[in-house]
Amino acid sequence: MDYIAAIQIAEIISTIFYTLLGVTLMWVVWKVIDWMTPFSVVHEIEKDQNIALAILIGLLFVAVSIIIAAVILS
Numbered sequence: 001m002d003y004i005a006a007i008q009i010a011e012i013i014s015t016i017f018y019t020l021l022g023v024t025l026m027w028v029v030w031k032v033i034d035w036m037t038p039f040s041v042v043h044e045i046e047k048d049q050n051i052a053l054a055i056l057i058g059l060l061f062v063a064v065s066i067i068i069a070a071v072i073l074s
Contacts, residue, residue, distance in 0.1 A: 026061065
């Protein structure tokens, strides 16, 4: 019974660690995107209602999250 409890605790700790790692990497990607663009991405999406840019950024986050998940699982 203690072995099962140890496995569950290890899984919970690793889940928390990899979640924080994934969120941190997504934040780094956002900062790099914001740094590389010559305009404010947030202003362009919120104020100017640029739907194409919002879709592009959203799909970029989906792609990066898939890559991060694949790296974490390997």
